[in-house]
Amino acid sequence: MGLSVLARNLPYLAGAFALTLETAALVIVGGTVAGVLLGLARSTRGRALRGAVALYIGLIRGTPLLVVLFVVYFAVPSLTGHRFTAYEAAVIGFIAFIAAYIAEDVRSGIRSVPRGQIEAALASGLSRGQVVRLVVLPQAIRRMIPALFNQFVRLLKFTSVASAIGVTELTGATLAVNAREFQPLPLLTGLALAYFAACYALSLVGRWLNRRYAIPG
Amino acid sequence: MMRMTRWRAVGLAAVLAVLGTLASARADGTLDAIKARHKLIAGVKNDTPPFGYIDEKNEVVGFDIDIVREIAKALGVDLELVKVTSPTRIPLLVSGNIDLSAASMTHTREREGAIDFSITYYTGAQSLMVPADSPIKGLGDLAGKTVAVQQGTTLEKTLATLAPDAKVQSFRDYTTAWLALRQGRADAFTGSYDVLRGFAREAPGFQIVGGKFSLEPFGIGIRHGDWQLRNLVNAVLQDLWISGRYREIYQKWFQIEPDIPIETWPKG
Amino acid sequence: MNYSFDWSVLWRYREQLLGGLVITLLLSLMAMAGALAVGVSAGAAAESERPLLRRIAAGYVEIARNIPLLVHLYFWYLGLTALKIPAFWCGVLGLSLYSGAYVAEIVRAGLQGVPAGQRAAGLALGLSPALVLRLVVYPQALRIVAPSLAGLFSQLIKDSSLASVISVTELTFVAGAIEGDTFRTFEAYIGITVLYLVLATTIAQVTLWTLRSELVEPAMRD
Numbered sequence: 001m002g003l004s005v006l007a008r009n010l011p012y013l014a015g016a017f018a019l020t021l022e023t024a025a026l027v028i029v030g031g032t033v034a035g036v037l038l039g040l041a042r043s044t045r046g047r048a049l050r051g052a053v054a055l056y057i058g059l060i061r062g063t064p065l066l067v068v069l070f071v072v073y074f075a076v077p078s079l080t081g082h083r084f085t086a087y088e089a090a091v092i093g094f095i096a097f098i099a100a101y102i103a104e105d106v107r108s109g110i111r112s113v114p115r116g117q118i119e120a121a122l123a124s125g126l127s128r129g130q131v132v133r134l135v136v137l138p139q140a141i142r143r144m145i146p147a148l149f150n151q152f153v154r155l156l157k158f159t160s161v162a163s164a165i166g167v168t169e170l171t172g173a174t175l176a177v178n179a180r181e182f183q184p185l186p187l188l189t190g191l192a193l194a195y196f197a198a199c200y201a202l203s204l205v206g207r208w209l210n211r212r213y214a215i216p217g
Numbered sequence: 218m219m220r221m222t223r224w225r226a227v228g229l230a231a232v233l234a235v236l237g238t239l240a241s242a243r244a245d246g247t248l249d250a251i252k253a254r255h256k257l258i259a260g261v262k263n264d265t266p267p268f269g270y271i272d273e274k275n276e277v278v279g280f281d282i283d284i285v286r287e288i289a290k291a292l293g294v295d296l297e298l299v300k301v302t303s304p305t306r307i308p309l310l311v312s313g314n315i316d317l318s319a320a321s322m323t324h325t326r327e328r329e330g331a332i333d334f335s336i337t338y339y340t341g342a343q344s345l346m347v348p349a350d351s352p353i354k355g356l357g358d359l360a361g362k363t364v365a366v367q368q369g370t371t372l373e374k375t376l377a378t379l380a381p382d383a384k385v386q387s388f389r390d391y392t393t394a395w396l397a398l399r400q401g402r403a404d405a406f407t408g409s410y411d412v413l414r415g416f417a418r419e420a421p422g423f424q425i426v427g428g429k430f431s432l433e434p435f436g437i438g439i440r441h442g443d444w445q446l447r448n449l450v451n452a453v454l455q456d457l458w459i460s461g462r463y464r465e466i467y468q469k470w471f472q473i474e475p476d477i478p479i480e481t482w483p484k485g
Numbered sequence: 486m487n488y489s490f491d492w493s494v495l496w497r498y499r500e501q502l503l504g505g506l507v508i509t510l511l512l513s514l515m516a517m518a519g520a521l522a523v524g525v526s527a528g529a530a531a532e533s534e535r536p537l538l539r540r541i542a543a544g545y546v547e548i549a550r551n552i553p554l555l556v557h558l559y560f561w562y563l564g565l566t567a568l569k570i571p572a573f574w575c576g577v578l579g580l581s582l583y584s585g586a587y588v589a590e591i592v593r594a595g596l597q598g599v600p601a602g603q604r605a606a607g608l609a610l611g612l613s614p615a616l617v618l619r620l621v622v623y624p625q626a627l628r629i630v631a632p633s634l635a636g637l638f639s640q641l642i643k644d645s646s647l648a649s650v651i652s653v654t655e656l657t658f659v660a661g662a663i664e665g666d667t668f669r670t671f672e673a674y675i676g677i678t679v680l681y682l683v684l685a686t687t688i689a690q691v692t693l694w695t696l697r698s699e700l701v702e703p704a705m706r707d
Contacts, residue, residue, distance in 0.1 A: 012275045062682035064646035066657060067674055074305075075671040077312040083258075084314070086300070157553035164555075164650055166263075166300040171555060176271050178563065179264060179392040180419060182399060188564035192552045199551035304665035311668065331668040369665020388652050389661060397652075400566045 002186030009177045016173035017194055023087075023169060024156045024198075027094040031155060032148070034095055035102025040132070042107050053103070060100035065161055069093040073165045090162035098155055105147040109140035142213050149206025153199050160195070170194060247316050248445040255294050259285040260301040260315035260438075264392035266415030267470040268321040280470040281319040284338060284437075284454075287462065288317075291453045302390040304369035307331055310438050317450065318438035321409060323371045333443065334436030335450045340477045342429030343372055344410040346398060348422060353405055355427040359383035365394040365403035375431045376407050398423070409433055411471055455481045494669045495676045498659075505659030506680060512576050512655055513642045513688075519581025520641070524588020531593045542589065549586035555647055557583050562651040576648035576655075584641050591633045595626035631696035639689035643681060656680060 006013070041053045060068065073089035076082075084092065113136050121131045141148075163172030174191045178184050251257050261281050262269030269279040277298055289296040299315050306320040310332055321341075324334045345364075347353045353362065360382035366373045368387040377385055386403060388394040395416050398406035406413070413425050437454075439447045457463040458479040467475040495502065530542035549557075561575035570578070599622050607617035649658035660673040667673075 009275070059682070062643075062685045063678050064643040064657070064681055066646045066649070067660075067678055067681065070660075070670075070674045071678065073314070074308050074312055075674060077314055079671075083312070153551070157551075160553040160555040161647065166302075166305075171553070171559075173275075175392075175559070176263070176275070179396065180271065180273070182396075182420065184563040184566050188556070188560050192556050192560060195553055195556060196548060196551045200547060203551065304661050307668045308664060308670035312670070328668075368662055386652070387662065389650065389658075393652065396563070400563075401569055402572075 005183040016170045020170040030095040031098035034099035038103035039106025057100040086166045109144040145210045247443045257289045258297045258316045260318040262320045263300045283466045303367045323433045324436035333439045337434040339435040341409040341433040343431045345427035346406045346413045362404040365397040365406045505656040509655040515577045516580035520584035523585030527589035528592025546586045572653045576653045595630035598629045599625045635689045635692040639685040
């Protein structure tokens with residue numbers, strides 16, 4: 001009986017699962033780009049920019065994700081006059097949220113590159129920009145792989161919170177089916193399994209990448 | 218550390234205050250905006266049968282949906298449905314996320330402080346739902362019992378007034394409140410009579426008791442100042458009544474004749 | 486946009502906000518206790534000599550960590566419908582088991598961080614293996630992980646906001662109720678943002694101070 005409720009609604013749930021994975025991919029890319037930019041800005045020389053970025057990061061890191069989503073979906077449109085769909089608000093919220101965390105990982109990643117290498121590179125005539133691009137970032141990113149994939153798996157899990165502002169991703173879709181069919185145990189077990197499969201797979205990819213590209217020592 | 222926290226809070230408040238004062242009054246051109254983008258964005262419920270809910274084909278259908286479809290048709294534009302719940306239907310309208318809100322919303326004087334309403338397009342009543350074997354037969358039996366209700370509704374306040382000894386438990390949306398009754402977490406569930414009927418159709422083993430108390434006239438929500446849109450919506454509603462189309466839609470969703478007519482005004 | 490801010494709504498609903506804050510704190514404290522209980526056991530089991538214990542611990546950590554917290558909460562609240570666990574305890578259970586997996590990893594890293602020589606020295610002094618763990622290994626591990634644990638507690642406070650979805654009357658739920666009553670969405674959510682900020686930062690700092698003073702003082706006494 002449990003399996004039949006899943007079978008009956010499989011097309012709908014599978015579609016929602018696809019949306020979840022697409023959304024996760026989108027915010028992973030967007031969040032990483034935003035996070036790297038933010039992380040670089042955090043270590044810049046301009047004090048005003050550094051301060052503003054630090055303020056933003058501190059603000060976001062102290063706020064629950066759900067509240068960030070509510071603020072983006074309800075508060076921002078009223079002030080800027082531009083409406084977001086629930087999906088857009090979720091994507092913007094996720095990217096804005098994870099960027100603050102990735103920025104801190106980037107900062108640690110950059111700081112973990114030995115100073116001696118940076119000084120040697122500068123001494124050999126490379127410009128600051130070139131040193132960042134060719135020496136610091138590649139090493140920083142390799143060191144950051146475990147931390148980054150941690151954030152990526154977090155994002156995949158976060159997509160479930162979008163159901164709270166009405167996005168019909170996997171969790172929202174499962175709850176909608178349950179509201180009609182009232183078979184919570186098989187539906188929620190299926191839901192848990194789907195996320196487990198996706199997150200575990202993603203974390204395995206991260207571990208494999210880390211083994212291949214990690215800097216020894 | 219504490220100093221940084223205080224500064225963050227001050228910084229946040231300052232940013233918001235500046236943004237708030239910069240926010241300009243939006244020109245009352247929602248109707249123009251709808252025509253320009255060729256789409257009406259309507260806030261409807263997804264969890265309140267038969268007004269707005271998800272059917273077995275996993276599509277959003279309902280009485281409110283059919284009404285806004287008629288409005289979009291009269292405007293000659295496409296329709297986009299945005300899911301709202303009782304706590305979010307007014308904020309989403311006020312913030313501009315939706316053009317109008319057809320979400321089983323009771324017209325109250327207090328709410329008029331925040332938004333405008335169309336003429337009444339449905340009149341309901343509040344009632345109670347309990348398990349079939351429950352000893353509760355009406356409002357008088359609710360002392361000490363847990364009653365589930367949706368947050369942000371007139372239903373919540375009315376029940377608190379009519380049954381002050383009941384333990385009112387509010388939930389984020391209609392479905393969660395209904396589920397609380399189904400799970401046995403609540404002894405009773407209060408909602409609009411026709412909504413309760415809608416839920417009862419999904420699940421045998423529950424009955425509606427307590428008769429009908431408190432009148433619930435529903436109106437379509439529109440932002441303050443959007444008088445052109447409101448006039449148009451009122452005109453569409455009246456035309457639906459005059460042409461008999463309203464009766465069709467009503468019977469489709471409630472299986473009975475509408476007992477209260479939509480008020481109509483002469484054209485000129 | 487015809488919108489005028491009305492921050493007085495936060496003052497008018499101060500009782501409800503305070504109530505929500507209390508529930509958030511209670512929820513977080515109990516969940517932290519639960520997470521520590523589960524996490525320390527799992528972390529210790531992960532470092533145990535018996536392969537079965539290690540595998541069970543690893544299994545628990547992978548399963549709990551790779552399922553969203555929201556799904557954890559719904560599982561207890563909706564999935565195990567027949568048990569009818571009250572919403573607050575569903576919140577505690579969900580948060581404990583989810584965060585417990587992270588505590589387990591932190592504890593495991595902490596135990597690995599204690600130099601092997603310390604254990605050998607303790608045994609050489611004639612202490613039993615159990616006493617070595619209790620008096621030598623764990624205190625040092627705790628000192629190593631104190632910052633991570635403080636960070637986790639702060640994260641738990643923020644995660645507790647998800648319990649609003651299963652109708653636990655904590656801070657985010659109260660904001661929703663205020664919004665439903667007054668339509669003052671922005672004031673309500675910005676208000677609780679500030680509260681969460683203050684709460685999360687304060688708790689992290691207090692935890693750090695407590696753990697450090699608990700660990701430094703005994704060492705200084707000798």
